[in-house]
Amino acid sequence: MALGYCASRREAEGWIADGRLSLTDGTVLEDDPRIEPARLKADGEPLDPAPLTLILHKPVGFVCSTEDPGRLVYDLLPARFRRRDPVLSVAGRLDKDTSGLVLMTDDGQLLHKIISPKRKVEKLYQATLARPLRGDEAAIFASGTLTLQGEKTPCKPAGLRAVSDDGKQVEVRLTEGRYHQVRRMLAAVGNHVETLHRAQIGGLDLGQLGPGDWRALTEADLKAIFAEQVSKE
Template sequence: MKLVKHLANLGYGSRKDVQWMFREGRVTDAAGEVLYADDPLDHDNMRVDGEPLDLAPGVLLMLNKPAGHTCSMKDRGRIVFDLLPPRFRLRNPPLSTVGRLDRDTSGLLLLTDDGQLLHRIISPKSKLPKVYLATLAQDLRGDEAAVFASGTLLLESETTPLLPAELEVLDARRARLTLHEGRYHQVRRMFAAVGNHVDALHRERVGGLTLGDLPEGQWRALGEEDRVRLFAPA
């Protein structure tokens, strides 16, 4: 029954639903031979209705998140999971976002069903840089880079100073900010602390990964080379 459990965990239906799929001959190998529930598990060789199976457990996905989508399954509005195949919502273990981007922030978002990988990415020990492009409501005043790099900046209602962050000024109202930690709404709160407001925010990079030519609203599975790049030293 390993094959039944495997397909159910991938979101193809309940175990009862999947058992019917086997009875109807809808599950085959790549050559079209009908498979049975007690056959050996060979994910890459399996087909459902002639189509290869969805990604095997242990996936890592990159999504180019549009503004206006939230990272919560419970939100009543648009959510990032709407941009993925519907079956992905039914996977077990579930597919989760690696950290969150708020509703109004766009850009690089990672998702995985691998709990150990998720915790490795978000762990402070990993110190993965996260790079954001911020468009501001007011002109930069000129001392923001020094304030953010100081390691002494306190956000409102917090008692632990922020780690040093690097600010690259692009023009009067645009800047690229590199963080080495992830606090709640950190970029927006940092600019608020220096008297400014973020009108638009886009995450460009996590670790060594960038979106490349991935269109907005689209996703792709990351392979082993991408995972190495994610954790590669800057």
């Protein structure tokens, strides 16, 4: 394994023999010297960092789990990412009919930090409802007493507000990650979610990423994930 990828020594030697490895100045490697990863390129591209964390704008129709039927979010990424060891895991899955911000990482500690309820990392969702809000739903969400069907423990306090004049466009802010939580919470107050989009995790948003686009996170991005949480403590 090298730089987060599984490869046999023979495969690595094959890359050198085929001229696929070069230095940043364009010099093609002809042997197996000890070179800093930052100076290497594979197929003309800089090597991916290890560990690797990326942000993806998931379109509707893609699934986050290999156990679910349908096109995988991994299909939106370079094929080489499937060979990483440890594998890239989704930090907070979205269902097939939900679009928006997905974080993927092979950093186990970071993954746990993002999804742990103790960290209280807030997620912002934008939803289109079948019917306008009645007016009492925000108080119910904020009360910490709303219990979902089939569960015994009530949801933690969450934010809900209308963002359109007709009351059908709403924003929901959660610090939990229960199964289909936004849809189920709104169903519990007598409404139905027609479209759902995750716009933000912590202080990180999609920026200019279009559906299906992705990019590796910078150190500033990683800090932004927890920025809003820190500001509230």
